[in-house]
Amino acid sequence: MMNYTSDYQELKKIFDPGLKEISIPRSSTRIVNIRFLSDIDPGEFTGKHDSEISENREFSYPVFVPEECSSRKALLLLHGLNERSWSKYLAWGLHLSRETGRCVILFPISFHINRAPSLWTDPRRMQEQVSRRISATTERTLSSYANIALSTRLSEEPLRFFSSGYQTAFDIVKLMKQIRTGNHEIVTEGSTVDIFSYSIGAFLSQVLLMGNPGNLFPDTRLYMFCGGSVFSQMQGTSRHIMDSLAYRRLNDYYRNDFEKEIVRDHPFSGFLKSTQIGMAFRSMIDTERFRTFRESLIIKLKDRIRSVALRKDRIIPPEGIITTLSPALKSKASEIDVWDFPFDYSHENPFPLFSNNSSKDVDRSFERLIADARLFFA
Numbered sequence: 001m002m003n004y005t006s007d008y009q010e011l012k013k014i015f016d017p018g019l020k021e022i023s024i025p026r027s028s029t030r031i032v033n034i035r036f037l038s039d040i041d042p043g044e045f046t047g048k049h050d051s052e053i054s055e056n057r058e059f060s061y062p063v064f065v066p067e068e069c070s071s072r073k074a075l076l077l078l079h080g081l082n083e084r085s086w087s088k089y090l091a092w093g094l095h096l097s098r099e100t101g102r103c104v105i106l107f108p109i110s111f112h113i114n115r116a117p118s119l120w121t122d123p124r125r126m127q128e129q130v131s132r133r134i135s136a137t138t139e140r141t142l143s144s145y146a147n148i149a150l151s152t153r154l155s156e157e158p159l160r161f162f163s164s165g166y167q168t169a170f171d172i173v174k175l176m177k178q179i180r181t182g183n184h185e186i187v188t189e190g191s192t193v194d195i196f197s198y199s200i201g202a203f204l205s206q207v208l209l210m211g212n213p214g215n216l217f218p219d220t221r222l223y224m225f226c227g228g229s230v231f232s233q234m235q236g237t238s239r240h241i242m243d244s245l246a247y248r249r250l251n252d253y254y255r256n257d258f259e260k261e262i263v264r265d266h267p268f269s270g271f272l273k274s275t276q277i278g279m280a281f282r283s284m285i286d287t288e289r290f291r292t293f294r295e296s297l298i299i300k301l302k303d304r305i306r307s308v309a310l311r312k313d314r315i316i317p318p319e320g321i322i323t324t325l326s327p328a329l330k331s332k333a334s335e336i337d338v339w340d341f342p343f344d345y346s347h348e349n350p351f352p353l354f355s356n357n358s359s360k361d362v363d364r365s366f367e368r369l370i371a372d373a374r375l376f377f378a
Contacts, residue, residue: 078201202227213278233320
C-alpha cells in the first residue's frame with residue numbers, strides 16, 4: 001500500500017526549488033527543477049502593476065523523473081487555487097510517476113506557489129492586512145492570512161482571474177512547444193502530454209482542451225480530481241482560498257459585467273471573441289452561456305476526459321461537475337465518479353495528515369486515486 005502520509009512528510013523536508021536535482025531516499029525517481037521564462041505580460045489586460053512581480057515571470061518547476069522514462073509520454077499536473085507551496089502535491093507527483101512510468105511536470109499557475117512574492121506567505125505581515133480588511137466591514141468575511149493576498153488582489157481587480165489563467169495557459173503552450181520541438185531538458189521530443197488536474201487546475205485544463213491552441217492538445221487525455229464544473233457552479237469562499245468579499249466581487253463580475261466589457265473596446269475583447277480558447281473560457285463561466293458551443297466541444301472530448309468528485313466537496317460540488325459534463329455522460333457513463341472517503345476531508349485538503357489509524361484510510365484512499373488515474377492513462 002502507498003504510504004501517502006510518510007511520503008508527504010519526507011518529500012516536504014527534502015524538496016527545495018532552488019536545487020537543480022533532488023534524490024528521493026529509497027527511490028529510483030528523482031526531481032529535477034527546470035527554469036522557465038514566461039513570455040506573457042500579466043498586466044496587459046488589467047493595467048495593474050503585476051508586470052513588476054519578477055517571481056511570476058521567471059521561476060522553476062519540478063519534474064519527477066522515474067528511472068525508466070522512455071515511453072514518449074509525460075504527465076502535466078495542475079494544482080488548485082491559492083496554493084503557496086508544492087508540499088501537498090509532491091506525493092501526487094511521485095506516485096503518478098512511479099505508477100505510470102512517466103515524467104510528471106508540476107507546473108505553477110501564475111502568481112501561485114513560487115511564482116508569488118515571499119511576502120504573501122508571511123503570516124505576521126499578512127495578518128496586519130487581515131485585521132484592516134475585517135475592520136472595514138461588519139460582515140463575516142472568512143478572511144485569513146492564508147487567503148488575504150488573493151482576496152485583496154481579486155477584490156481590487158477581478159479581471160486578474162482571467163489574466164492569470166491567460167498567462168498560465170500560454171506558458172503551457174510554450175512548454176508544449178518546447179516538448180514538441182525537442183527543446184525540453186527532460187521530456188523526449190514529440191512526447192504525448194496528458195494532464196492530471198485538481199480544482200481550478202481542472203477548469204484551466206478544460207479550457208485548454210476545448211480551445212486546443214496551436215493544435216497542441218488533439219489527443220491529450222484529462223483526468224480531473226475535485227474539478228470539472230463551470231465557474232458559476234463553484235463556491236470559492238474558504239479560509240484557504242478567498243474570503244467572502246472577494247468571492248462575491250469575482251462572482252458578480254464574471255456573471256454580470258464580464259460580457260458587457262467584452263462588447264466594449266477592451267484590450268481582451270478581440271482574444272475572447274475571435275479565438276476558440278477565448279470562447280471556451282467564456283462558455284465555462286455559466287451553464288447557460290454559449291451552452292451549445294460548450295456542449296459540442298465536451299461531447300468531442302468525451303473519450304478523453306474523466307472526473308472524480310468528492311461527495312462532501314462544498315467548493316466544487318459533484319452536482320456542478322455532473323451538470324457541466326452531462327452532454328458526455330449521455331453517451332458514455334464513465335466520465336465522472338463521486339467518491340466518499342472514510343475520514344474527515346475537505347476540497348482544500350482531500351488527504352489530511354493524521355497521527356492515528358485514520359492515516360491508513362488516507363493512504364488507501366490516495367492509492368485508489370492514483371490507481372484509477374493509472375488505468376485511465378494506460
